[in-house]
Amino acid sequence: MSQAFDHASEHMQEAIDELVELLRIPSISALPEHGPDTRRAADFMAAALRRAGMENVHLAEPESGYPVVRGDWLGAPGKPTLILYGHYDVQPPDPVEEWTTPPFEPGIRDGRIYARGASDNKGQVMAIIKGVEAVMKTEGRLPINVKFAIEGEEESGGKALPNYLRDHAEEMKADAVLVADSNFPHPDVPGILTGLRGLVYTEVEAQGAAFDLHSGQYGGAAPNPFNALALVIAGLKDSSGRITIPGFYDDVIDPTPEEVESWGRLGFDEQEFLRTQIGSDAYFGEPDWSVPHRLMSRPTLDVHGIRGGFTGEGAKTVIPARAVAKISMRLVPNQDPGKIFAAFERRVQELATPGTRLVVRAINTDPPVSASIDGRGVQACKRALERAFGKEAAFLRMGGSVPVCTVFQEALGVELVITGFGLADDRLHSPDEKYEVSQYEGGIKTTIAMLEELGA
Amino acid sequence: MSQAFDHASEHMQEAIDELVELLRIPSISALPEHGPDTRRAADFMAAALRRAGMENVHLAEPESGYPVVRGDWLGAPGKPTLILYGHYDVQPPDPVEEWTTPPFEPGIRDGRIYARGASDNKGQVMAIIKGVEAVMKTEGRLPINVKFAIEGEEESGGKALPNYLRDHAEEMKADAVLVADSNFPHPDVPGILTGLRGLVYTEVEAQGAAFDLHSGQYGGAAPNPFNALALVIAGLKDSSGRITIPGFYDDVIDPTPEEVESWGRLGFDEQEFLRTQIGSDAYFGEPDWSVPHRLMSRPTLDVHGIRGGFTGEGAKTVIPARAVAKISMRLVPNQDPGKIFAAFERRVQELATPGTRLVVRAINTDPPVSASIDGRGVQACKRALERAFGKEAAFLRMGGSVPVCTVFQEALGVELVITGFGLADDRLHSPDEKYEVSQYEGGIKTTIAMLEELGA
Numbered sequence A, B: 001m002s003q004a005f006d007h008a009s010e011h012m013q014e015a016i017d018e019l020v021e022l023l024r025i026p027s028i029s030a031l032p033e034h035g036p037d038t039r040r041a042a043d044f045m046a047a048a049l050r051r052a053g054m055e056n057v058h059l060a061e062p063e064s065g066y067p068v069v070r071g072d073w074l075g076a077p078g079k080p081t082l083i084l085y086g087h088y089d090v091q092p093p094d095p096v097e098e099w100t101t102p103p104f105e106p107g108i109r110d111g112r113i114y115a116r117g118a119s120d121n122k123g124q125v126m127a128i129i130k131g132v133e134a135v136m137k138t139e140g141r142l143p144i145n146v147k148f149a150i151e152g153e154e155e156s157g158g159k160a161l162p163n164y165l166r167d168h169a170e171e172m173k174a175d176a177v178l179v180a181d182s183n184f185p186h187p188d189v190p191g192i193l194t195g196l197r198g199l200v201y202t203e204v205e206a207q208g209a210a211f212d213l214h215s216g217q218y219g220g221a222a223p224n225p226f227n228a229l230a231l232v233i234a235g236l237k238d239s240s241g242r243i244t245i246p247g248f249y250d251d252v253i254d255p256t257p258e259e260v261e262s263w264g265r266l267g268f269d270e271q272e273f274l275r276t277q278i279g280s281d282a283y284f285g286e287p288d289w290s291v292p293h294r295l296m297s298r299p300t301l302d303v304h305g306i307r308g309g310f311t312g313e314g315a316k317t318v319i320p321a322r323a324v325a326k327i328s329m330r331l332v333p334n335q336d337p338g339k340i341f342a343a344f345e346r347r348v349q350e351l352a353t354p355g356t357r358l359v360v361r362a363i364n365t366d367p368p369v370s371a372s373i374d375g376r377g378v379q380a381c382k383r384a385l386e387r388a389f390g391k392e393a394a395f396l397r398m399g400g401s402v403p404v405c406t407v408f409q410e411a412l413g414v415e416l417v418i419t420g421f422g423l424a425d426d427r428l429h430s431p432d433e434k435y436e437v438s439q440y441e442g443g444i445k446t447t448i449a450m451l452e453e454l455g456a
Helices: A002-010 A012-023 A030-049 A118-139 A160-167 A225-234 A256-263 A270-278 A292-295 A337-350 A376-389 A404-414 A439-456 B001-010 B012-023 B033-049 B119-140 B160-167 B227-235 B257-264 B270-278 B291-296 B337-348 B375-391 B403-412 B437-453
Strands: A055-059 A070-075 A081-089 A107-109 A110-116 A145-151 A176-180 A190-196 A198-207 A300-307 A323-333 A357-367 A395-399 A415-419 A434-436 B054-059 B068-073 B081-087 B108-109 B113-116 B145-151 B174-179 B191-196 B198-207 B299-308 B324-331 B359-364 B394-398 B415-419 B434-436
Touching: A002 A118, A002 A439, A012 A030, A012 A110, A012 A118, A012 A439, A030 A055, A030 A070, A030 A118, A055 B033, A070 A160, A081 A404, A107 A270, A107 B415, A110 A118, A110 A256, A110 A439, A118 A145, A118 A176, A118 A439, A118 B191, A118 B437, A145 A160, A160 A404, A176 A404, A176 A439, A190 A376, A198 A225, A198 A337, A225 A300, A225 A323, A225 B160, A225 B299, A292 A395, A300 B227, A337 A434, A376 A415, A376 A439, A404 B054, A415 B291, A415 B394, A434 A439, B001 B012, B001 B113, B001 B437, B012 B033, B012 B113, B012 B119, B012 B394, B012 B437, B033 B068, B033 B119, B033 B324, B054 B160, B068 B113, B068 B160, B081 B119, B081 B403, B081 B437, B113 B119, B113 B437, B119 B174, B119 B434, B119 B437, B145 B160, B160 B403, B174 B375, B174 B437, B198 B337, B198 B434, B227 B299, B227 B324, B257 B375, B270 B403, B291 B337, B291 B394, B299 B375, B337 B359, B375 B415, B403 B415, B434 B437
Parallel strands: A081 A145, A081 A176, A176 A415, A190 A395, B081 B145, B081 B174, B174 B415, B191 B394
Antiparallel strands: A055 A070, A070 A145, A107 A110, A110 A434, A190 A415, A198 A323, A198 A357, A300 A323, B054 B068, B068 B145, B108 B113, B113 B434, B191 B415, B198 B324, B198 B359, B299 B324
């Protein structure tokens, strides 16, 4: 297999060029006006799979939404089957003016590729494809069977892939799935995830008066939905950072001593992380828990924005009729999204003030996920990361949800192998998202090594 | 003076025709394309003052903007001097399609004149001019001295009149100013305003992380400026509607028994007002005070909007770096805007949570205005309204600010006499603005009676 490693090293410029071409496509699945771009990215993925020597490459079209890009190589009977996952859609690039170079005109500076989607997830899915391609080009075959399933709705919560997996459970039968959609916890420590936080994403709509009113004429008598929402939000999470929804923490299981011990090895520097990753002068969160605990094993609650009213220049004295807060909670393994949403809604309604009617909607819910350390895929991945990067991987939990993991687990019952080739400072979903070329190369080699480890 | 009353009654058709001619001029000061129309209205006012027998009639041209129309009659040495204020500009007529008859083609139906500016303020300033004219035509002189100052930038916030008053403080010396730019609080009760709420309009900017972050990766550790602002806002005004800024209510003076007594005569129906004017199922505000008190004599605090973050469709899990809340306070007489802003800023900073830096900016401040019930002008106006309309006036306070009142008080130190001949349903600034012919006649007679009362 060292031949494939050499092939990967020798063809890095091609791999970079191909990724840059993909990054030029603004495949923002959340914005309807980017529908044609998102479809163009799907076509690009299919072409990349064909170049990699995959068979039966096609776009599986859903009833609505964006296609799942499929392609297999099934020439190793008796050997394990691995699903290779990724997504070709990206987050919107706003605020565009804060990018150093335009989000869809990739710039390479100091060994880093800057573009929306560079790390999340185009650079990672391309690493897998180029890894498979390197083995096919050098060996003419793979040591195991693979089934690609690359979706285009990861950033917009679409249902095309979940539906596809449920409808094609037999066709998609496999032993494990490789999900490379996260990052190294430390530049010198690759990570394999054993837990992912879930998500309950809500909207709380506050309706006060029937129409916008002038604060001079009505102030002091008219309900104000912004003030009402502030009282609600302040009643969900106190000024110490603790969530005050009754029962919210009831089902949280503390991490095991082994997990806590392994986190200690990450060399996590709280001051350094605060300075470089957050850029503020203090953390805000549950004071009784260390920052790694809060990020990995503690649930939380955040407001993302509040729609409505007057936000322009100047001094318009409107009492808006309506305001809508977008509020989400991250859940940890063993918390139930339905139970948490119900507790949230109850608490919100308790906090309502006279004259303002509150409506609570669940926009999105993803249960938390956990994966076993002892699985064959997870162990193969650990060895592969070590061979590709020369660094020992740690078992971690992650703060975000990867909804597709739940779907793979529930629809197919496959082992989850969740890892990532990005770095922690890749600025996913932010201006100046980037991906290191060296991580790209390591990702390609990890894929090569993992195919071999699983085929051994 | 009954001769002047008779003259007014006998010449109402002329007065109506003259007003209709003025209403045909679309003098929209906020729209540059209506500049020539606005100047035409100024010329019209000057001609009307000359017809009324005023002397030294001229247009005082500002450096930029629209002229102040001036004209005096100063033939009563030893008698009081009254400034007569009004404005010849109007609001834009949008949405034009909602007018029954075109906004600048006045229609008279059921004793009402429908046109943009009919009530605000052309019909009221013409009532004053025609009242002065009636006395001049019948007596050949006035019982007091008058100085007209009619501006053309009231609806566009121009500075021509404020600058003129400051630059001509000696020329404009007077005992009182009559500002007739409001309306009867009830069809059977004329109103004289003894207080106008002031305004302190602020922005509170909250900066958490240095850049937008993903709540999955950073939630639980990163400061969230929306949660921080919610804690601030909830700490400014509690769930009972009481403002909790220390010292906020210290300088508030409760209304006099005479004011409270006169409010009782308004027949204010709290349920009716809630249903028709607010359209909610409950009021929100200080529970210890009745709704009229809260609207007229109590200060308040409202959030107008919060800029930043994600407010679109779907479930973007961003922890925004920054959020900006627009928050204003209405002040009542005797509260000092500078003192209140300082108390506000202090309280906001007290409520800051770790990791979020707060910056408080004053966007706009207007001091509250108060007029004494016992003033000679106010008392003369009360008697004049009663003689003209046969109805006893109430002393009221108003929720909004009328910036020109502050200017008269500060630049000239004159007594403010703030009243109005319109009705509450005149639809100022809305389609189908109207003015009752009977109110026009009453306004003319009020002016006649007020000149006499002040001259007595």
